[in-house]
Amino acid sequence: MIQARVLEFQRVPPAGWQMSADTRDVLLKSWSTDPAWRKWNTRLFHEYFEPQKIPAAEIEAVYHAAAAEDSADGIRYFKECYRAADDRNELSHCRALLESLRVQVNFRGSDFGLVYRDYIRNLEARMMFIEALQKTSFYVDRTVAQKKVGI
Numbered sequence: 001m002i003q004a005r006v007l008e009f010q011r012v013p014p015a016g017w018q019m020s021a022d023t024r025d026v027l028l029k030s031w032s033t034d035p036a037w038r039k040w041n042t043r044l045f046h047e048y049f050e051p052q053k054i055p056a057a058e059i060e061a062v063y064h065a066a067a068a069e070d071s072a073d074g075i076r077y078f079k080e081c082y083r084a085a086d087d088r089n090e091l092s093h094c095r096a097l098l099e100s101l102r103v104q105v106n107f108r109g110s111d112f113g114l115v116y117r118d119y120i121r122n123l124e125a126r127m128m129f130i131e132a133l134q135k136t137s138f139y140v141d142r143t144v145a146q147k148k149v150g151i
Helices: 021-032 035-049 055-066 071-087 091-102 110-128 130-136 143-149
Strands: 009-012 016-019
Touching: 016 021, 035 055, 035 071, 055 071, 055 091, 071 091, 071 110, 091 110, 110 130
Parallel strands: none
Antiparallel strands: 009 016
């Protein structure tokens, strides 16, 4: 961040700041050449974001897992989070998880690239029919009712 100039940030109301995409790309490219960078992403994934059980942390965890040293744990975590969001019919969260992988396109491993390709295609295909699905389906958590009737 020290390398970035103040003019490369934009104010995001009410009290935040955002780095310009061009600045972020240049800094990320320079950081990613340092061998310690992947180790740092691994630590952020495992020690900080993965243990948190909130949706925003899931998105951050997937982002850092995509740039971590080993992709197997990150792929497992992504699939678990995606399935849980999909089971809740939270397609916006599914999209956000995929966006975390997309922005790491230059740094994620090829395994994550295949996962991204398959999941984004699936979501885009579902979104083509979302209007019809929402008109004909009623989305509620049916687990309690199903247990009562023995399903």
